[in-house]
């Protein structure tokens with residue numbers, strides 16, 4: 001986009017200042033401006049709780065007013081809603097404004113800011129290792145389908161694959177769209193910082209292994225990580241972020257990470273003495289008493 005905008009500006013400047021306009025250049029100018037508009041993210045729906053923005057072809061991000069995030073992906077046969085956010089009245093109807101295709105609702109992990117509105121849907125999918133967290137979210141009476149590592153959802157022309165990445169929670173998963181190079185990561189690798197201080201979580205060594213697997217995927221076609229709190233970052237993370245995160249997790253696990261400092265946010269389901277340490281663009285919040 002910045003390249004396109006710079007190019008458009010230079011073209012317009014060149015045309016207006018140095019050359020008399022003619023039909024051909026007018027047409028070229030028009031086409032460039034139209035493609036610049038189409039290439040930018042488009043807000044397609046907004047209400048008091050949330051905004052839906054089209055980020056790519058057949059892919060939308062839903063950002064709630066309290067900074068939770070969902071993604072909608074549409075194939076030719078079906079659509080997928082990834083996570084269900086927190087404060088979203090009639091989320092099911094909002095999703096229907098975007099796609100009318102049969103919907104699979106997949107939850108990246110069972111924390112209330114990702115699984116908050118499961119009760120609006122008859123069926124949901126998540127990893128069985130997060131069942132231990134179900135008592136912490138609103139009671140769910142619908143049908144639960146457990147996913148497994150490598151499971152594929154065929155949406156028609158688009159396949160979404162489950163990739164098991166324990167760490168933030170025991171059953172955290174990310175969802176891969178290998179064709180578009182996208183990974184939808186929930187909180188598995190954080191949104192700039194990953195929270196590893198909440199209970200229950202797995203050891204830093206296991207988390208480091210999840211990071212290694214994710215980093216390897218980024219050498220094999222996955223190029224963009226769309227995180228679970230998009231409003232804070234407004235971009236997809238690239239491999240640099242994953243490398244920083246993997247190195248930091250390994251160092252924490254071995255006791256060689258940069259010295260941490262007290263982390264000011266304390267939540268009920270985590271340690272009351274959390275620390276944070278940073279490497280490059282990635283940070284890990286952790287419980288110093290319970291790293292491995």
Ligand SMILES: [Zn+2]
Pocket residue numbers: 109111114168187
């Ligand atoms: Zn979480």
